[in-house]
Amino acid sequence: MIRLFALIGAGCVLIFATPIYFYLPIYFYLTTVTLNPDEVREQLGFYGCLDHGVIPTDPVQWNDETQKEFFGNLPLEYRQRYIETFAKLRQANAEYWKTRAELFEVIHPLFGRDDLEQTLRQENEVLASRKKDHDDALRANHTEANNQRIWSLKQYEKTLNQCKAFEAMLKGDYSIYANQQAHRREVEYLWTNYRKFLQYPDVFDPGRQTEFWQALTEETLDQYDKVIEGFQRNTEEHKKQMAEFKKRLGTMTLDDLPDDMKGMLFLHVGGYPNIFPLTDEQKSRLLNDEPLFHSTGILFSHNFPRYAVYETLKAARDAEREPWKIDATPELSKLGIDQAKVARWDGSLSLHPFIRTIAERSGNIDLTPLQTTADHGSILPMLGFSGTRTTLSNTHPALMALIQGEKDVVFSARRLSLAEVEEAGELGTELVYIPFAKDAFVFLQNRHNPVRNMTVEQYQGVFSGQYKNWKEVGGFGGSIVPFIRNAESGSEELMQTLVMRDVPIHEDFKPKKLSSMGVVFEELESSLGGISYSIYHYDRYMVFNAHTRVIGVNGIFPNAETIASGKYPLVYECVLVHRKNPGEKVERFVRWLLSEEGQQLVRSVGYVPIRE
Secondary structure, three states: OHHHHHHHHHHHHHHOOOOHHHOHHHHHHHHHOOOOHHHHHHHHOOOOOHHHHOOOOOHHHOOHHHHHHHHOOOOHHHHHHHHHHHHHHHHHHHHHHHHHHHHHHHHHHHOOOHHHHHHHHHHHHHHHHHHHHHHHHHHOOOHHHHHHHHHHHHHHHHHHHHHHHHHHHHOOOOHHHHHHHHHHHHHHHHHHOOHHHOOOOOOOOHHHHHHHHHHHHHHHHHHHHHHHHHHHHHHHHHHHHHHHHHHHOOOOOHHHOOHHHOOOHHHHOOOOOOOOOOOHHHHHHHHOOOOOOOOOOOOOOOOOOHHHHHHHHHHHHHHHHHHHOOOOOHHHHOOOOOHHHHOOEEEOHHHHHHHHHHHHHHOOOOEOOOOOOOOOOOOOOOOEEOOOOEEOOOHHHHHHHHHOOOOOEEEEOOOOOHHHHHHHHHHOOOEEEEEEEEEEEEEEEEOOOOOOEEOHHHHHHHHHOOOOEHHHHOOOOOEOEEOOEOOOOHHHHHHHHHHHOOOOOOHHHHHHOEOOHHHHHHHHHHOOOEEEEEEHHHHHHHOOOOOEEEEEEOOEOOOHHHHHHOOOOOEEEEEEEEEOOOOHHHHHHHHHHOOHHHHHHHHHHOOEEOOO
């Protein structure tokens, strides 16, 4: 079977007139490594030739076998609509990249050959490095190297393609670049984004399959129509620009070009239509913790409305905290907190916003701008101090720095772990805990999972391995996929003390440990059966995610009221930690933190004050 796939690869090479040396690594790879053929097909399909057999260029080629391969479980009555839409998408995508390449050919003389030649040299250096990585992976004779082999082969082929395109452009041929980009986007839209959702989710109600397939079709094709419209709109814009530039070419300079056309960046961006806004219905669903789409098929990596989600959720969360707003903090201003003092602070990630708020209100502190990332639909506010190049870390390294005398104050979501206590004992460091706020430990799942509540005992059963299927805890079915955190993290320590207690987490879950809270959300986005945990403030006010939601505990959901009253079962104290006998300045700060003004500021950021 493995050799059969190698022959298919060789046949594709002949059909598409690709130089034979381009796919020799695939042949060597497939004949020396034992892999699941489906995994080979899906992984190599991204940059290799196998995808051409899955996405026919001619509607006549959509025979029964091809449809079964591509459409999976999609009912027959919906398939023709997809086929017609795919043909339109392919045409619009190819026309866009053809026009974009022609536009680049027109404007490229304005900044000469140097950029292109320099980029080619850089790509050749990358190519040599990736060739070495791939050769090293091929020589590795163990199962764990399989993924590395596939990844290194894809990276090598991608870079090789780019080098060929740049060489051709230096000779005045821009068609290779256009064809490569069109093919890559086509594969992303039709293979990577679409095909992986063509099965009925086993966590769903089996009695609603008809409704699901209809929703999947309508939502997917609506999204594809918008993608097509975007390509067509951008193509017309490029044609207008090209006509204008040709008229002015003799008098134009580089400064006359839009910023995104000045240099090689123009080659690597573009092609993705504008991010689509949310409908009123989607905004309502988003704010009610429901899935943004009725089906699971609309998860396009480049067209998902991440920033529209961020803006909607952030506006709602800001409005939620508006009644708690505090206009002035005169007593804080008297403490003389400056850049040097704040640089000796650190804390848990979920408490970064509070530290930043104190720094902002203290004045004379050079803060870096809020850093945002939308790689998994989340915006994560981080804190840095520009003048001292200091950035806050997270719970374990912050506490260790305090123990070792590198920090003076730590805002922590937990007290010291046993290992940290031992370290403090060895160094003779005595620490003092000052509770100043309340927060909650929460469980998270994908919004498409219908289970909305479990008991503490059920959570223990899930993470101890007692329960393996969602049907056992009130769902319709499907495997439970627990994700746990690394042992040093604040949330993992809270998981042990608040939930698991003396019940051990199953050994099978430990290899899947996630190194950061952000990765928790990333994993749950693509896992309908996944479950993990985080911090209430982090989930509600720091990560604005359209794919995840909080699950109830013993029928109670966390909010300001249930946390303050203790009705929510998994409440914990946020503590300020400092060394014993810290000095007058730290003691003054502690008194302020527990004062009426300090506690009002705690509430204004979204935490529950320790003193009501």
